[in-house]
Amino acid sequence: VTELLHIGSVSAERGSVSRGGIPVDIDLRGGTADIPIIVCRGVQDGPVLWLNGATHGDEP
Numbered sequence: 001v002t003e004l005l006h007i008g009s010v011s012a013e014r015g016s017v018s019r020g021g022i023p024v025d026i027d028l029r030g031g032t033a034d035i036p037i038i039v040c041r042g043v044q045d046g047p048v049l050w051l052n053g054a055t056h057g058d059e060p
Contacts, residue, residue, distance in 0.1 A: 005041055008037060009023075009034070015042065019038050020037060022037055
């Protein structure tokens with residue numbers, strides 16, 4: 001049985017790289033806005049690294 005990791009629209013198996021998004025908003029026309037993500041999942045359990053880019057510099 002393969003254990004899947006689910007984050008937003010991404011389902012990642014061990015040892016895989018998957019792309020998708022995290023839904024964050026619905027606009028006036030009913031469309032959605034997603035934050036694009038890449039999930040690089042290791043084969044074994046271990047340390048976790050989070051990288052975040054393009055955050056506005058004037059946010060507290």
